[in-house]
Amino acid sequence: MSEPGALTLARNGGLLAPSGPRITPLALLGRSGAKRVFQRNVVVYRRGWKFLVSGFFEPFFYLVSIGLGLSKLVGVVHLDGHAFPYTVFVAPGLLAASAMNGAIFDCTFKIFFQLKIMKVYDSMLSTPLSPGDVAAGELLWALARGGLYCGVFICVMAGFGYVGTPWVVLCFPGAIFAGYAFAGVAMAGTSFMRSWQDFDFVFLVALPLFLFSATFYPLAVYPGWLQLVIRCTPLYQAVALLRGFDLGLFTWSLLGHVAYLVAMGSAGLAVTARRLARLVLP
Amino acid sequence: MTTDLETWGIQHAQGARMPPSLRVLRYHLYTYLRTWRSSLTTSFLAPVLYLAAMGVGLGSLINHHVGTVDHVRYLTFVAPGLLAASAMQVAASDSMYPVMAAIKWIRTYYAMLATPLEVSDVLLGHFAWVTTRLVLTAVTYLGVMAAFGTVHSPLAVLAVPTAILTGLSFSALISAFAATQENDQGFATISRMGLIPLFLLSATFFPISQLPGWMHPLAYATPLYHGVDLCRMLTLGGVDWVSAAWDLVYLVALTSAGVLLSRRLFARRLVV
Amino acid sequence: MPSVDAVIWARGLSKRFGDLVAVDGIDFDIAKGESFGFLGPNGAGKTSTMRMIACMSPKSAGTLRVLGMDPETDGPAIRGRIGLVPQDDSLDLQLTVLDNLMIYGRYFDLPKRVIRERAERLLAFAELSERADDTVEPLSGGMKRRLTIARALVSEPDLLILDEPTTGLDPQARHLLWDRLYRLKSEGVTLVITTHYMDEAEQLCDRLVVMDKGRIAASGPPSALIDRYSTKEVLELRFLGADPPGEALRGIGERIEVLPDRVLIYADDGEGAMGEVTDRGVEPTAWLVRRSSLEDVFLSLTGRTLID
Numbered sequence: 001m002s003e004p005g006a007l008t009l010a011r012n013g014g015l016l017a018p019s020g021p022r023i024t025p026l027a028l029l030g031r032s033g034a035k036r037v038f039q040r041n042v043v044v045y046r047r048g049w050k051f052l053v054s055g056f057f058e059p060f061f062y063l064v065s066i067g068l069g070l071s072k073l074v075g076v077v078h079l080d081g082h083a084f085p086y087t088v089f090v091a092p093g094l095l096a097a098s099a100m101n102g103a104i105f106d107c108t109f110k111i112f113f114q115l116k117i118m119k120v121y122d123s124m125l126s127t128p129l130s131p132g133d134v135a136a137g138e139l140l141w142a143l144a145r146g147g148l149y150c151g152v153f154i155c156v157m158a159g160f161g162y163v164g165t166p167w168v169v170l171c172f173p174g175a176i177f178a179g180y181a182f183a184g185v186a187m188a189g190t191s192f193m194r195s196w197q198d199f200d201f202v203f204l205v206a207l208p209l210f211l212f213s214a215t216f217y218p219l220a221v222y223p224g225w226l227q228l229v230i231r232c233t234p235l236y237q238a239v240a241l242l243r244g245f246d247l248g249l250f251t252w253s254l255l256g257h258v259a260y261l262v263a264m265g266s267a268g269l270a271v272t273a274r275r276l277a278r279l280v281l282p
Numbered sequence: 283m284t285t286d287l288e289t290w291g292i293q294h295a296q297g298a299r300m301p302p303s304l305r306v307l308r309y310h311l312y313t314y315l316r317t318w319r320s321s322l323t324t325s326f327l328a329p330v331l332y333l334a335a336m337g338v339g340l341g342s343l344i345n346h347h348v349g350t351v352d353h354v355r356y357l358t359f360v361a362p363g364l365l366a367a368s369a370m371q372v373a374a375s376d377s378m379y380p381v382m383a384a385i386k387w388i389r390t391y392y393a394m395l396a397t398p399l400e401v402s403d404v405l406l407g408h409f410a411w412v413t414t415r416l417v418l419t420a421v422t423y424l425g426v427m428a429a430f431g432t433v434h435s436p437l438a439v440l441a442v443p444t445a446i447l448t449g450l451s452f453s454a455l456i457s458a459f460a461a462t463q464e465n466d467q468g469f470a471t472i473s474r475m476g477l478i479p480l481f482l483l484s485a486t487f488f489p490i491s492q493l494p495g496w497m498h499p500l501a502y503a504t505p506l507y508h509g510v511d512l513c514r515m516l517t518l519g520g521v522d523w524v525s526a527a528w529d530l531v532y533l534v535a536l537t538s539a540g541v542l543l544s545r546r547l548f549a550r551r552l553v554v
Numbered sequence: 555m556p557s558v559d560a561v562i563w564a565r566g567l568s569k570r571f572g573d574l575v576a577v578d579g580i581d582f583d584i585a586k587g588e589s590f591g592f593l594g595p596n597g598a599g600k601t602s603t604m605r606m607i608a609c610m611s612p613k614s615a616g617t618l619r620v621l622g623m624d625p626e627t628d629g630p631a632i633r634g635r636i637g638l639v640p641q642d643d644s645l646d647l648q649l650t651v652l653d654n655l656m657i658y659g660r661y662f663d664l665p666k667r668v669i670r671e672r673a674e675r676l677l678a679f680a681e682l683s684e685r686a687d688d689t690v691e692p693l694s695g696g697m698k699r700r701l702t703i704a705r706a707l708v709s710e711p712d713l714l715i716l717d718e719p720t721t722g723l724d725p726q727a728r729h730l731l732w733d734r735l736y737r738l739k740s741e742g743v744t745l746v747i748t749t750h751y752m753d754e755a756e757q758l759c760d761r762l763v764v765m766d767k768g769r770i771a772a773s774g775p776p777s778a779l780i781d782r783y784s785t786k787e788v789l790e791l792r793f794l795g796a797d798p799p800g801e802a803l804r805g806i807g808e809r810i811e812v813l814p815d816r817v818l819i820y821a822d823d824g825e826g827a828m829g830e831v832t833d834r835g836v837e838p839t840a841w842l843v844r845r846s847s848l849e850d851v852f853l854s855l856t857g858r859t860l861i862d
Contacts, residue, residue, distance in 0.1 A: 036660045043657055044648045051467040054474045065482035069492045073356070074340070075347035086343075117387050119644050126608055126638040127661035127709075128630035197317045200324050207328065211335035221339050464691075465648075 029136045033129045037137020038144070040120075045145075052145070055102075059153040062094050063087070063160050079218055080249055084164065091162040092246040093215035095153050095171060096238040099178040100209065102149055106142035107186035108202050112193060135272050139183050146179035147172070165248035174245050174258075178238035181261035184268025185234075191275045209235040234264055302399050306407020307414070309394075314411075325372075325419050329426040332364050333357065336487070337430065352489055354434075354518060361432040362517040363486035365423045365441060366448050366509035372419045373449030374456050374477055376412050378469040381460035391552055401549045405457075409541070412453045413446060420445040427517065435519030444516060447533045448509030452477075454540025461547040480506040485514075508532045559586045561713055561744050562607055566616035569602045576602040578768035579616060586712075589745040591762030593755045593848060595858070598765040600748035601641060604717045607746065608638045621712060634662060637706030639716040643698050645690045651701060652677070652686040655708050662709040669708060676704035679734065696727025703734065714738065715746045720754060732757060752848035764852055771855040776848060783854045784846035785809075787824035791817045791831065791838035799836055806830045811853055820850070 045052050067087050074086040114120040121134055154171055157163050189202065213235035219227050230236050241257035244250065300308070314321075337357030344356040351359040384390040394404050420442040427433055456472065463469070483493070484506040490498060501507045508529040515521045562584040569577040577599040584590045592600040605611035607620055609629040618625055620632045646654050652673060659669030677683045680700035685693065693701065699719065706714060719735070720728040735758055739745055749755050755762050756776045763773040772779055785808050791798070792815065800812040807821030817838075821827040824843030831838070853859060 032663060033661075036657075036663070039660060040646075040649075040657045043653055047648075047650075048467050051470055054471045058474050058478060061479040061482050065479075065487065068494065068497075069483070069488035070340075070344075072492055073344045073348050073351060073488055075343075077343065118647055119642070120646055120648070122640065122642075122644040123646065123658065123705075124661060125610060126633060126636075126640065126644075127658065128634040128663070129661050130630060200317075200321055203324055204327065208331055211331050212339070216335065216340050217343050221342050 029140060031133055031136065033133025034136035034140055036129065037124065037134055038140045041138075041141040052148075055149055056152045056156075059094070059098060059149075059156045062098075063091065063156060063162060066090055066094075067160060067162065074217075077218055078220075079243075079247070082247070082249075084247065087160070087162040088164050088247070089218070089243075090216060091157045092164075092168075092171060092242040093213075093239045095150060095157070095175055096178055096235060096242045097210050097213075097215050098153055099146055099150055099175040100182045100235055100238065101206065102146045103142050103179045103182035104186045104202065104206055106145060107138065107183045108190050108193075108199065111138055111187065111190050112196075112199075132273055135187060135269075139180075139187060139269065142183040143176060143179055146183070147176050150175035150179070164246045167248045167250075168246045170245035171242045174238075174242045177241070177258055177261040177265075180265035181234055181238070181268075182265075184265035184272070186268070188268040188271040188275070191272050209233060213239050215239055234261070237261060302403035303406035303410060306394060306399065306404055307410040309390075310407065310411035311414070322418070326422050326426070328368065329364065329423045332368075333361055333426060333430050333432075336360055336364070337432070352514075352518075357430060358432040358434065358518065359489075359514075360487060361427045361430065362441060362513040363510045365420065365427065365445050365517075366506060366513045367481050367484075367486045368423060369416055369420055369445035369449035369509065370452050370477065370480065370506055372415055373412050373453040374472075376415055377408075377453040377456040378460055378472065379466060381408070381457055382463060382466055382469070385461065385551060386464075395552060401552055402545060404552070405541075405545055405548050408457065409450065409453065413450065416446040416449040417442070419449075433517050435517060437519065437521060438517040441513045441516045444509060444512045444533075447530075447537060448505060448513075451505045451509075451533050451537040451540060454537050454544055458540060458544035458547045461544060461551045480504055485510045505533060505536050560584065560619070561586050561588075561621060562746070563619040564616065567603070567606065567613055567618050568615040569599070569606060569611065570614040575768050577606070580763075580765075580768075580770045582763055582770065582773065584744065584746060587742050587744055589739050589747070589758055589760045591755045591759030592746075592748040592765055593750070593752065593759075593762050593852070594748075594765035595750055595852075597767075599768040600765055601717055603765075604638075604715055604746070604748055608636055608715055609633050610638075634709065635712045637709060637711035637714045639699075639702050639706045639714070639719060641717040641721070643702045645698060645702060645705070647690050650687050650689055651682055651693070654690060654701060655705055658705050659708040664709065672708055672710070673704075676707055679707075679737075680704040681730070694727070696723050696730065699723060699727070699731060700734065703731075707738075711743070713744045713746065717748050718750070719747060720749070720751065728754075752852070755848055762848075764848070764855060766852075766856045766858075772851065779848065779851045780846045784850040785820040786822040786846060787820075788844055788846050788850055789819040789821060789824040789827045789831075790842050790844065791819070791836075792840040793817070794839040802834055802836050803831065806834075809854070813859070818850070818853070820846070820854075 070090075071086040076083045077086055077089040078084075079089065121131075124134055125131065151172060153175075154163075154168060157168065186202075193199070212230060213233055214230065215235070219230060219236075222230065237257045237260045241254055241261070244254045244257070337360050341356035341360070344351065350356075391404055395401065399407075423445070424433070424438060424442055427438075459468065459472065483497075484490075484501055484504050486506070490501050490507065493501060512526055512529040512533075515526055560583045562582070564583075565581050566579045567577060567581070568575070568579050580599075580603070582590075592598075592603060594600050602611065606613050606618060606625065609620070609625040609632050612626065621635055623632050625632055646657065649657060655673040655676060656666070656669055659672070660666070674683075677686055680697075680703065682693075682697060682701055682704065685697070690698065690701065703714075703716070703719070716735070720731055723731065732754070735745065735747075739758075745758070747754070747758055749758075759776060761773070761775050762779070764771045764779070772783065774782070789807065791803075793799070798812050798817045800810065800817065803810055803817060803819065807819040807827045809820040811818040811820075819827050819831070828841060828843065831841075849859065
């Protein structure tokens with residue numbers, strides 16, 4: 001009883017009902033409970049819209065820094081036999097990284113904060129809402145907010161003239177796939193977290209992904225064996241997908257990246273739902 | 283832990299007088315001892331990862347294209363910038379959420395003020411703690427830099443106090459800001475509108491001369507620029523003593539102003 | 555089987571947390587329209603029982619029916635008809651007073667128009683209309699409590715569960731809250747209240763159970779419990795700076811409880827008992843005769859006081 005919040009989310013009896021124990025992860029997203037949790041976020045952020053808007057400047061600063069500073073030092077980057085200005089090369093990589101960081105923030109820190117400090121979910125779970133609704137609602141919010149930021153990012157890219165081809169529009173759904181993948185897994189991770197200390201682990205995973213996933217330079221910089229390892233990591237998949245779209249380098253492997261990201265997000269959601277459901281049984 | 287605490291408490295009661303602000307520092311150390319393993323790992327891994335990715339990885343493209351940056355390879359150029367920037371990050375993050383938590387969420391400061399401790403003790407204890415964290419961060423970073431072979435001068439040891447001072451200038455200003463906040467949204471704004479642009483544009487990743495002329499005065503006005511400049515001169519050797527003195531005066535003046543400001547704002551917030 | 559009009563029906567209901575037995579096989583029925591109390595000290599198992607009734611915590615053993623349904627399978631349906639006022643309020647600090655009601659109502663899938671109309675009424679009921687657009691944080695303890703009750707009522711529940719509704723409130727705030735609960739009671743809302751205040755239980759509950767260490771020690775209407783487990787009056791004697799002379803008083807009244815700071819003599823005639831005390835040459839620092847209360851019931855059942 002010492003931690004009612006955690007207990008509630010973990011053991012709530014309602015997850016199994018009324019649709020019975022077999023709720024597929026994606027079906028959760030469509031339930032009205034998820035919509036209600038989503039709407040709460042809308043109301044909260046309507047009051048904190050400045051906070052939301054300040055996030056729009058992030059891509060701006062990154063792209064300015066690269067455009068004014070690093071691009072002159074790096075020159076052009078060769079990829080698949082084409083040469084691209086560094087700004088054009090790096091922009092979709094940063095977009096993917098931003099989708100990852102946003103999803104991870106919304107599904108780890110924010111949820112844990114609302115669970116442990118603001119105790120938001122305690123009151124939600126005294127209503128007909130189930131833990132599954134809460135998880136799905138927060139995931140939907142993460143996707144919506146991530147989508148908004150990615151849209152702004154793409155516009156800033158276009159404004160600076162850092163886009164490769166008009167196919168850059170495909171980066172928008174692409175970034176949503178990336179957000180889904182990281183949000184699902186991050187939420188599954190949060191369901192295992194016990195204290196703030198566990199967040200060091202989030203950092204230990206996110207930082208190397210951010211730095212080494214061919215975000216800032218092509219994979220060719222690495223020795224062959226390392227290239228193989230990096231290809232398997234999720235942010236590389238997202239970077240390769242968005243870069244492929246932006247630069248108009250269409251190959252079948254793009255489908256592989258999409259499949260990877262969707263599978264990853266669904267696996268994360270399934271683990272989250274299963275974990276909550278299993279803990280329901282005393 | 284509890285036994286330790288009790289032993290300390292008893293010794294203290296028997297007359298070993300400890301300055302009040304150090305009693306606050308001791309509190310921070312106790313709470314840190316529960317998490318030191320993971321945070322030490324991150325404070326060691328972060329420099330390794332950054333130097334490997336930006337210095338070595340991105341550096342290979344840059345060295346290929348422009349040869350050297352400021353007469354050294356890119357890794358050597360970027361390392362002291364990252365040192366100063368990470369001091370900024372550590373100091374800033376320890377002065378945002380933890381201060382807010384101690385004021386509002388966990389209310390540790392009020393518990394402290396219900397004892398003989400005063401607002402200035404609480405504040406100095408907080409800065410002593412941030413300094414401790416900065417010492418750990420800067421020493422680790424310099425060690426990693428040396429392992430990467432980017433330390434070119436014995437003066438580099440002075441980069442440690444420089445990084446600490448850089449961090450403290452941010453800590454003082456941000457703590458003052460945190461004491462005025464009602465919720466944590468302001469911190470995201472500080473990060474996005476302040477720390478991130480500084481990190482990206484204050485000579486950390488490229489010489490300031492790359493920026494258009496109108497941006498130079500802006501860069502000179504930021505504390506991070508002076509921290510980076512000083513750290514870079516010290517690790518590369520070839521110190522321009524005039525600009526070094528100017529960097530130092532700037533950082534000391536800003537830190538002092540920040541400490542005075544946070545003294546006022548803490549008192550206004552905590553004693554009502 | 556559960557009787558037809560039982561809103562809550564429990565048999566052998568238990569809750570364990572690892573080795574700790576919080577609720578140890580209790581039986582009770584709560585009828586529609588009744589105001590039912592769980593009285594007991596901290597750690598007696600009241601909150602665990604509340605959380606099982608509110609379908610927020612699964613039972614470890616026994617049978618529980620709430621509104622004719624099984625919390626194990628019908629959690630959302632049951633919660634849809636319950637209003638919960640938890641011990642720690644758990645208000646949404648990121649929202650305004652009005653939005654707390656609006657958003658909470660949406661969790662029940664109520665239409666916005668309906669919630670808005672109810673919210674207006676409930677804020678008046680809770681005397682919070684002027685604070686509708688303020689954030690929750692600066693509200694006083696009593697205001698937060700009233701807002702939590704208003705929030706629990708937004709779904710017009712059949713059953714209102716209040717976990718220690720007045721703990722931590724000043725006397726004025728308590729009385730205002732009691733007044734509001736009376737009104738609900740008169741409107742026919744079934745109330746389930748936990749408390750460790752005997753006066754609260756006497757004031758608000760038609761019927762109650764006394765809980766101790768996870769079990770039910772006694773049950774019945776407050777007056778019946780007092781009749782059964784106590785005398786009409788109690789003589790309290792205080793002795794400052796000396797150990798209470800328990801031996802010297804032996805045999806006076808029906809029963810004597812010697813507490814660290816005072817001696818309680820249970821007798822139907824308190825004044826008469828005081829005469830006997832004086833006759834024996836015992837001179838207390840202070841004395842008074844009072845009516846018996848649930849505190850005395852608890853003391854007689856467990857040998858301990860409710861609030862120590």
